[in-house]
Amino acid sequence: MKDMLGRANAIPAEAALRLLIEGLPAKSPREVRVGISDSLGMICSKDVMSAEDLPHFARSTVDGFAVNAADTFGASETMPAYVTLSEEIFMGKETEVVLARGRACKIPTGGMLPRGADAVVMFEHVQAVDETMVEVLRPVVPWENVIKPGEDAKAGECVVPAGRRIRPQDIGACAGIGITEMDVYERLRVSIISTGDEIVPAKASPAVGQVRDINSYVLEGMISAAGAVPLRKGIIGDEYHAIRTAVESSLKDSAAIIVSGGTSVGTKDMIARVIGDIGDPGVLFHGVSLKPGKPMIGGMIKGVPIFGLPGHPAAVSVCFEIFILPVLERMSGLKEKFPRHKGHCIKARLSKNISSPQGRQEHIRVVLEEKDGELVAVPVLGKSGLITTLVKADGTIVIPLNVNGIEAGEEVEVRLF
């Protein structure tokens, strides 16, 4: 299980993710009640049930005339049906009218259908004869152009299911049934611990040999974009006890912990050692058949997933995407058939051959260009330690584990950043 440098063998990314997912405790985040306007993008934690019929009265879906459908049967332009006008229906008003056979009421879209009426003929299909009578030029069937009571939602029906990531229309449906507060899962708190003796804060002027903290900002943004709350825990030197203290204190307030950096052999071991020493159970894997991202560490401490990320920004981005995002999604309470964590993808043709050794999943940053009306994905050259290669790129393509490479002109799927 260890290579000649004492490192555990790399395992495929899918197997690594499975170890993390299987190690997650079966618990949901805490619930919290929020106003519906603040619920967008959060995960609904309890089925939202309607206490009433929506609508609670029959409404017209068109501008026209409420009628007895039977009075219009057989009507045509050449043989219209004649109906006598009763009083007009007004928006937002209860009507006392009881519509007799042979009669019709002018009704606006959304207006309340009078008792006795069971359909609405659109204005377009009616012609005035005089002040008191109209010709109906086309038949309507019972309940045509009508929303019946409870047709939108019935009393006792679940309108928004638990586990859904709340969308604008879900909020609208709650408003429609008079629900202005919702129970949702609290956003997950994710700690970011930057390690590295060479790392100084973004505001500092680095001395020769030092560099500013980049990764904790990239992670902060990715965590926010994932709907979780980033907690930046500062920069810790490459020192076992300092890192262990930071991890132990983060266990108290975090659903997940990311330790970024620790790129040198000694430090990588140190982070793995901290995770292993706290244990319960500790390190799940150390090393993934993945580029960039090979030295990735995945662990679990008392049900809290902990990720040791390599220091290269491109590796941070890839490891977040393929390990941290699915784990956070699984922990969030989301129960959706078709989760959208993969982001927006776009098809393009690859501009040139890329080779990749078998047995390694490789993520290539690309820029999109339009050539002769076609989208072309051009690989971004440059080392994965350069943040600007990520900045220049529009997205990434993936060469799977057992594929040797992709040829120029092949169609690829670009996941846009």
Place this chain on the structure above:
Amino acid sequence: MKDMLGRANAIPAEAALRLLIEGLPAKSPREVRVGISDSLGMICSKDVMSAEDLPHFARSTVDGFAVNAADTFGASETMPAYVTLSEEIFMGKETEVVLARGRACKIPTGGMLPRGADAVVMFEHVQAVDETMVEVLRPVVPWENVIKPGEDAKAGECVVPAGRRIRPQDIGACAGIGITEMDVYERLRVSIISTGDEIVPAKASPAVGQVRDINSYVLEGMISAAGAVPLRKGIIGDEYHAIRTAVESSLKDSAAIIVSGGTSVGTKDMIARVIGDIGDPGVLFHGVSLKPGKPMIGGMIKGVPIFGLPGHPAAVSVCFEIFILPVLERMSGLKEKFPRHKGHCIKARLSKNISSPQGRQEHIRVVLEEKDGELVAVPVLGKSGLITTLVKADGTIVIPLNVNGIEAGEEVEVRLF
């Protein structure tokens, strides 16, 4: 230009959108300075330039030994090159070492390359002879495994261009060059005016004939999701002066105005009349060859786009997607080759034939199901006036203007909500 009911003829959706886009004034939103951690998703308003080289010293990208590349030329497992060890390089420390030919320094990933060295040999390709000497088993070329000063960003180089929607890696790059605040465009403020004599607030108990406000909540969510700021201006009755006053007051604090509802013939005319009467220039179109969404009004008042949306929730959703979102994106200052406003799309097979008359763009809500390992898009039945059809749906498919329908089994693109 008017039909027998006095309504203007419907125009294609593309032509309607073009009228709106062409009518937009050529001005950018106000700029505001924010901390980089608060800039995610906002639009960068000024090129971010680097004042320095990143990194400002040569760094190793691997754990290994800094060497003179020339000392390794021709090295192999059978004919290794022998180099003598100088003092070790430590993370974050400036090194005083000047590496002589024939010498090597142990160096961690990210460590500063000593003067004289021009490459790093990975640990894996080195074997210890004794405390003072190592064998190099493979040659390195000059600058192999090294990030040169300025290789990530050069002093004077633009790191994040104006017009970009800021992503996590853009924030990371700013941090890397010591920039902790950015100039961004202010989020656009969009007013929502709900109209309708039958509409009561979500908190109210509607009397018979009344319904709760749904659309302003749907719009609020869609505006927020688009990165703009929704301003709910309350519910206004179907009364010309009240609507006109609400529109005129919203012109003072809004980049765009949405008037929702006004679904009856009289009210629709009233909203068009308000827009036309304020003028400058007023109504651009009234009626679109679109389902749902046909009665849509598009206008412009003193450079502020104004949208009169039909009252059906499904129409609100479609009109927002195809008119309001592109207009807001155009106004936001975004200058991207491949904007992502279309959201995440997924391919599926249609479950059954759908017909649609030529000359109308039709948006069909669908539920996604998995059958025999394939995704199937099943149209959601139900009137566009029902909010729950939008809640049940996973997304929509579009039948273009000049297509009669789509057959069961055809591949369709589902835009997920």
